[in-house]
Amino acid sequence: MTATREPILSVRGLEKHFPIKGGGLIKRTVGAVRAVDGLDLDLYPGEVLGLVGESGCGKSTTGRAILNLQPATGGSVVFQGREIVGLGRKEMRPLRRDIQIVFQDPYASLNPRLPVFDIVAEPLIIHGLTKDEAELRERVRTLVETVGLNPEHTNRYPAEFSGGQRQRIGIARALALEPKVLVLDEPVSALDVSIQAGVINLLEDLKERLGLSYLFIAHDLSVVRHISDRVAVMYLGKIIEVAPRDELFDRPTHPYTQALLSAIPLPDPRLERSRQRIIITGDVPSPANPPSGCRFRTRCQKFAGELTDTQREKCLTVEPLLESRGEGHTSACHYAEATKVL
Amino acid sequence: MSAPADPLVVADDAAVSDHPGQKAPSAVVVRGRRSLVLRRFRRRRGAMVALGVLVLMFVGAFLGPVIYQAITGWTYSTQDYTAFLQPPSPDHWFGTTQIGQDVFAQTMRGLQKSLIIGLLVALISTGLAAVVGACAGYFGGWVDRALMWGVDLLLVIPSFLVVAIISPAFQSAGWLVLVFLIAIFAWMITARIVRGMTLSLKEREFVLAARYSGVSSAGIIFRHLIPNMSSLLIIDATIAVATAIIAETGLSYFGFGVQPPDVSLGNLIASGTRSAFTFPWLFLFAGGLLVATTLAVSVIGDALRDALDPASSRAGGTK
Amino acid sequence: MGRFLLKRLANYVVLVVVATTLAYIVASLALNPRSTYEGRNPPPPAAVVEQQLTAYGVNDKDPLLGRYADWIGGVVLHGDFGQTVRGQDINDQLGSRALVSLRLLVLGSIIGAVVGVLAGVVSAIKKYKVTDRAITAYSFFFIATPVFFTAVLLKFGALSVNDAVGSTVLYYTGYETPNLQAGFWGHVADQVGHLILPTLSIALGQIAYFSRYQRNAMLDVMNSDFLRTAEAKGLTRRKALYKHGLRTALIPMATLLAYSFGTLAVGATFTEKIFGWHGMGEWLVDSITSQDINVVATVTLFTAVFILISGFLADVIYAVLDPRVRV
Numbered sequence: 001m002t003a004t005r006e007p008i009l010s011v012r013g014l015e016k017h018f019p020i021k022g023g024g025l026i027k028r029t030v031g032a033v034r035a036v037d038g039l040d041l042d043l044y045p046g047e048v049l050g051l052v053g054e055s056g057c058g059k060s061t062t063g064r065a066i067l068n069l070q071p072a073t074g075g076s077v078v079f080q081g082r083e084i085v086g087l088g089r090k091e092m093r094p095l096r097r098d099i100q101i102v103f104q105d106p107y108a109s110l111n112p113r114l115p116v117f118d119i120v121a122e123p124l125i126i127h128g129l130t131k132d133e134a135e136l137r138e139r140v141r142t143l144v145e146t147v148g149l150n151p152e153h154t155n156r157y158p159a160e161f162s163g164g165q166r167q168r169i170g171i172a173r174a175l176a177l178e179p180k181v182l183v184l185d186e187p188v189s190a191l192d193v194s195i196q197a198g199v200i201n202l203l204e205d206l207k208e209r210l211g212l213s214y215l216f217i218a219h220d221l222s223v224v225r226h227i228s229d230r231v232a233v234m235y236l237g238k239i240i241e242v243a244p245r246d247e248l249f250d251r252p253t254h255p256y257t258q259a260l261l262s263a264i265p266l267p268d269p270r271l272e273r274s275r276q277r278i279i280i281t282g283d284v285p286s287p288a289n290p291p292s293g294c295r296f297r298t299r300c301q302k303f304a305g306e307l308t309d310t311q312r313e314k315c316l317t318v319e320p321l322l323e324s325r326g327e328g329h330t331s332a333c334h335y336a337e338a339t340k341v342l
Numbered sequence: 343m344s345a346p347a348d349p350l351v352v353a354d355d356a357a358v359s360d361h362p363g364q365k366a367p368s369a370v371v372v373r374g375r376r377s378l379v380l381r382r383f384r385r386r387r388g389a390m391v392a393l394g395v396l397v398l399m400f401v402g403a404f405l406g407p408v409i410y411q412a413i414t415g416w417t418y419s420t421q422d423y424t425a426f427l428q429p430p431s432p433d434h435w436f437g438t439t440q441i442g443q444d445v446f447a448q449t450m451r452g453l454q455k456s457l458i459i460g461l462l463v464a465l466i467s468t469g470l471a472a473v474v475g476a477c478a479g480y481f482g483g484w485v486d487r488a489l490m491w492g493v494d495l496l497l498v499i500p501s502f503l504v505v506a507i508i509s510p511a512f513q514s515a516g517w518l519v520l521v522f523l524i525a526i527f528a529w530m531i532t533a534r535i536v537r538g539m540t541l542s543l544k545e546r547e548f549v550l551a552a553r554y555s556g557v558s559s560a561g562i563i564f565r566h567l568i569p570n571m572s573s574l575l576i577i578d579a580t581i582a583v584a585t586a587i588i589a590e591t592g593l594s595y596f597g598f599g600v601q602p603p604d605v606s607l608g609n610l611i612a613s614g615t616r617s618a619f620t621f622p623w624l625f626l627f628a629g630g631l632l633v634a635t636t637l638a639v640s641v642i643g644d645a646l647r648d649a650l651d652p653a654s655s656r657a658g659g660t661k
Numbered sequence: 662m663g664r665f666l667l668k669r670l671a672n673y674v675v676l677v678v679v680a681t682t683l684a685y686i687v688a689s690l691a692l693n694p695r696s697t698y699e700g701r702n703p704p705p706p707a708a709v710v711e712q713q714l715t716a717y718g719v720n721d722k723d724p725l726l727g728r729y730a731d732w733i734g735g736v737v738l739h740g741d742f743g744q745t746v747r748g749q750d751i752n753d754q755l756g757s758r759a760l761v762s763l764r765l766l767v768l769g770s771i772i773g774a775v776v777g778v779l780a781g782v783v784s785a786i787k788k789y790k791v792t793d794r795a796i797t798a799y800s801f802f803f804i805a806t807p808v809f810f811t812a813v814l815l816k817f818g819a820l821s822v823n824d825a826v827g828s829t830v831l832y833y834t835g836y837e838t839p840n841l842q843a844g845f846w847g848h849v850a851d852q853v854g855h856l857i858l859p860t861l862s863i864a865l866g867q868i869a870y871f872s873r874y875q876r877n878a879m880l881d882v883m884n885s886d887f888l889r890t891a892e893a894k895g896l897t898r899r900k901a902l903y904k905h906g907l908r909t910a911l912i913p914m915a916t917l918l919a920y921s922f923g924t925l926a927v928g929a930t931f932t933e934k935i936f937g938w939h940g941m942g943e944w945l946v947d948s949i950t951s952q953d954i955n956v957v958a959t960v961t962l963f964t965a966v967f968i969l970i971s972g973f974l975a976d977v978i979y980a981v982l983d984p985r986v987r988v
Contacts, residue, residue, distance in 0.1 A: 069554055093556045101554060109547035113569040119548075123555040173551065497920070498676040498968065499683055500961050502927045506949055507691045507957070531920055581804070588807040592931065595809055596946055611809065615935070618813050619820070629810045636805035 007042035008080060008213055009066070009099070009181055014039040015074030016058070016065045020288060033288045035061040037237035038075070040322065043181065048207065048214040050228030050245070052221060052260070056284060058237045059217045060104075063183045066215070067101055068092050079181075097127060100174040104186040106166035110158040116169055117154035120144060123176040143172040148202060164195035168202065175206070183215045188223060200227055221264050225249060230328070233257050236295045237287060239322065241331035253325045253336040255302045256280075261341040278341070293317050294334070302335060311335065382649035389645030395638040399631070403453040406446075410435070416444035418451040418605055430623055437623040439613075449628050452607040455517065455600060456587050457635065462521045463586035467529035468579040472571070474529070475536025476563045480544055490537070493530045501527030502589075506598040517600055524589050532578045539571050573647045580643025584636040591632060607632050669976045673969040677962070684961035685729055685954070692952040694719040694746045717744045719954050732955065736962070743955040745948075751959055754944070759963060762940035765929050766922075766967065768860045773867020773925075774918055780868060781875025782907070785883060796872055803869035808928040812862040812935045819858055834937045859936045863928050867921065874917055878910040885909075912983050919975035922968045 017032040035058040043049050053059050065072040068084055077084040079099060084092070103109035110119055120140050130136040141151040147168040158166055167187060174182055184203070188196040204227060206212060218224050224231055231248045233241040233256065241254040252258045255278075262278040282299045285291055297303045297315045307315070314334050322330040325338065383389060411417055414433055421442040428438045436445035478489040505523045512519040543549060544567065552566050568575070587607075593599030594608025602609060607628050614625030694717075698710045705713075714720035718728050735741040742751040784796040803811070835855060843851065882888060883906060891901040930942030941960050948956035 067554065069550060089556075096554060096556060101551070103547040103551065105547055109551060111548040111552070111566050111570065113572065114565075122552065122557070126556050126561075170551075177555075494672070494676060495679060497923065498680045498965060500680065500926075500964055501923070502930070503684060503945065503949075503957070503961060504687055506946075507687055511691050584805055591807055592809070592927070595931075596934075597950070615809070615813055619817070625813065629813070633802070633806050633810065637801055640801050640805055 005044055008045045009043035009215070010078040011039060011041045011066060011075070012078075013075040014062065014065060014072055014077060014085075016061050016070065017073045031288050034237050034290060035287055036065055036072070037287075037290065039234075039237065039239055041232050041239055041242065043213055043215055045180070045213055046207075046211060047229040048216050048227050050224035050231040051215060051217045051234060052219060052224050052231060053234035054284060055219060056287070057234050058287070059219070059234055060185050062234070063101065063185045063215065063217050067096075067099060067183055069101070093127075097177040098179050099181040099183065100177060100179040102167075102170050102174045102182060102184045102187050105190055106163045106170060107158075107190070109170050110166055112158055115155050115157055116144075116161070119158070119169060120154070120172050120176060123173060127177060129177070139176070143176055144169075146175065146206070147172045148198075162195075163191050164199055167191060167199055171199075171202070171206070175210070178210075179212070181213045181215065183217070185217050186219065187216075189218065189220065196223065203227065221260065233260070236285065236290055238295065238332070240296065240333070241329075242322070243325075243329040243331075244327075247326065247329050249342055250340065251326075251329075251338040252341060253329070253338050254296075254331040254333045255300050256296050257331070258339055258341050259301060264342065266342070294320050294332075296333075302333075307335065379646075379649045383645055386645045386648070389642055392638040392641035392645070395634060396642065399453065399635050399638070400457065403450050403457055406450040410447055410450070414444075416447050418444070418447040419603070420444070427621055429621075436627045437621075439624060440617075445623060445627060448605050448610060449607070449631060452605045452610045452628060453631055453635070455604070455606045456590060456608070456632070459517065459521055459524070459590045459606075460583040460587035460635075460639075463525045463528060463589075464579045464582035466521070466525040467582050467586075468532065468575055470525070471529035471532035471578070472536055472568050472575055473563075475533040476540050476567050476571075478533070479537040479540025480559065480563055480567065486537070490534070493533050496527060497530045499527070502593075506593060506596065509593065509598055510601070517604070520590065520593070520599055524586055524593075528582060528586060528589070532575075532582075535574065535578075536571060539574065540567055543567055543570055577643050577647045580639050580646070583639045583643075587632065587636055665980060666973070666976060670973060673973060677965040677969050680965040681958060681962045682729070682733075685732065685958040686725065688954045688957040689719075689721070689725055689728065692949070692954055692957070693721070694952045694954060695721065696952055697746055713748070717746060717748060717955065719746060732958065742959045745956055746951060746953040751955060755959065755963075758939060758941050758944055761938055762929060762933065762942060763967075764856070765859055765863065765932060765938065765940065766925060768856065769863030769867060769929065770918075770922065770925055770971070772860065772864040774871055774914075774921075776864070777868040777871025778875045778911070778914055780872035782879050782910070784872060784876045785879035786902070788880065793876075797876075800869040800873045803866050804873065806866070808862055808866060808931040809935060811865055812858075812932060815858050815862055816935075859932045859938060862932045862935075863925065866928060867925065870921065871914065871917065875910065875914055878913050879906070882906040882910040908982055912979065915975045915979035915982060918978070919972040922971045926964050926967065 014036050015034070015038060016036040017034050019029040020031040020033060021029055037058075039058075039062060041049065041051075051059055051062065061070065064070040066077050066084075068077075068087060072085050075085060079095060082095065084095065087095075110116075114122075117140055120143055121136055124130050124136060124139060130139060140154065144151045144154055149165060149168055149172075153161075158169065161169065167190075171187075187203070188199050191199060200223065203214070207214060214227075216224065216227060225245065228245045230242065230244050232239050233248075233254065235256050241248065241252065241257045243252075248257065249261065252261055259278040259280045262276070266272040266275065278301055280299045280301060281304070285295070285298055291298050293314070293316045294300070294303075297312075300315070303312060303315055311334075318334070320332040320334050322332045323336070324330050325336060407417065414435075416422065416434065422434070422438060422444065423442055425434060425438045426442050427440055428434060430437045430445075434444050434446065436449060438444060439448075474489055474493070478486040505520075505527065509520055509523055512523075544562075549562060549566055552562055557565070590599050590606065591608030591611060594601075594606045595612040597609070597612070599608055600606035610628040611625060611632070614621075614628060618625040694714060695710070698705055698713070711720060711722070715723055718732055720728075732743055735743055740752070742755060744750055780796050780800075784793045787793045883902070885906075888901055888906050891905050892898060896904065926942070929940070930946060932938070933940040933942040934946060941963055944956060945960040947953075948960070
């Protein structure tokens, strides 16, 4: 995937801060949870960008901020050449046809009181995309078939479907408006491994056939490895490494990425037992009070073990920016070093 | 769809699709919620009995007097000067009062009034509670605070008192004013409960999805929030019918609601209470019908709640 | 928790003031005390009527706000609730009537709530068995039955009991036998005999409501995951229920308790009228028919204060039960 094309989605310095209110009778803002704190990424047409990170690093918030579902508190999101941050509901409406979201929880993402037909039809009705009842039925039928379900069952309620099937319904709903970009917020995390495979295959198939781009948010590295073209790693509200998939898994340069990858279990027991594990110590710092300089330094194995004191000074005071380490590969570390972990 | 070579895809859909690769027949049959709910309701015998009782009440109240007049010739306003304080007989099915009025005709007329009042009040108050509660919960902020303050205010106002004082002044306007007065004071607790449920519902992902699709606030409230509270609203509406009927009879009992010569179960029970021990038919029929009606309504409400809740196992689902 | 309760208390006080004010205004506008004088034969001279009405603070020719200020001033500063439409001092009757009503209300609500909650819990635990069906049938019946009907039915029952026993065990008029010559315990027994029926009239309905709601709350808790976890940890079903489940299930009951006092007060009014108890409720009904503004306002104030106190107690219970409130 060369980077000479124009990105369809371009995020610069995205910020989403949640105010912490304290004080007695009169509530004042005493601080902020900086869930997303200066995030940059690009999504190119036709590719899958995987966004990984620990729980609580701000992945879901990023997804929702990009969509303006939770309005960002700062930064810029340019989608198809238009700035999204700051747009009102009315202005967002036409744009939302081109970028859609698939949620994580198949049990909560469908209205339990509507039959599946209504759930998939709703976006079509709201945006007035069909002329009459017959066309609506036809479109819904096609959508349901596309995700691998039987259209005869659309008069049933979500409660009568399994988790995997419900997720497919969610995907069908997302596809109703024929978007160009899908933001998938941990779409398979709530499913069994075997069902995950089915849904992932469906997603890949759809991407090919409909020419979609995905922002695939997940915490499961093996899933990300399977479906992504490029991968971005997030820590405490910022992107700390981006690379093409194979490049990232072969030559991670950021200590955090290296630690993450070293935690992936290997199928070969002999290899698994003999490998060198990188253990990160400590807890994730509070997003309301991120560490100065490099955010990862409080848990960084490099910081703790390999650096001299003068080198550590830099980590303490200067925040590392994303710098190029090769073709399409950037990471934010003062002492980045490519290491083979897997 | 690509060929079902992936066994996992087939396995996932095996329960749903028999022929994963084939094109389904072109007609999509949308059966809709209503028939599913009705089917579940019909399976509860107790509820069907209660429904029967309620239908009987309605028929009796509205057709009864007509039939009765054809058979015996008595209406609620005529008096039989040859029969004062007679116990039930073929001529006067429920007996007569001190001044010779036919108790059956009177009771049926009173039942009419009470039934209509009960239904109207329940509809108005539940509707009001649903809208106010959902708006308060969904919009939050000052809308929420203002609405809830209003709710608290109405809760504290002694409703019985206010209605008792005001309604005689509106006597000339008829009993519809009574309906509104009772309804105004009946919706508050439900509104609070609705608000609570809205608060938890609105963060659910399907609401987010709908908001994202561009559904308007009104659409979200009426299509996504309120239907998911329907079981709560239904039970509440039915309890409201019962409470409304009781409220009206209570007011009429003291002379504040429906006034004579207009008849309601309330003032019938009131005039019957005085002689309840010696001439029980003056009291028992009206009271008995009252209890039967409210009981039937409550049982129906309970069954409806089970029928509407897709997850309830008592409902006997479609699986 | 302290702050939570203080806020609630302040809220209640405001509501009491508003309720009383509204009652006074509505009563002043809708009732017509003048009519008590106009109906008399021979009619008293106009000047005397005006003077009397003004003296009692109920003259509709005097400005409303002025009358209200006078009355409220009297209440707040002197504890004087004014005079009835016939010139009697309200304060005289206030004490005894309040006690009479309170006896009924407190007993009725405590019995209703405690027995109701227990019945609901039992009903949920023995779901669908005979006990549950019986309790459910009972609740349905008594929710559907208005207090005045229950009261008369109870009277019927009392008569048959009295006949069977041979003497008057259950009284259905008044709250004590006048001129009773008996020792202390004799008096107590007498009072209890008079209390049973009216209290039952109120309590039976309350039990029905509470048991129904408690049953639902209990069922929700019983099916919950945290209870299963408790059992998985090794607690017996019963211990898990009582230690973990009950507390959670009781929380909505505290709110229900608070809101039930309004209906309780109304129910008590019926009961007082039917059993001839001279309490606040009876006073209220009588005062509406006799167009007595000051009494209406006074009784409203007392009812509002009663609801306030009980609502506040319910909030305390709620705060004790629900640790989330103690933030």
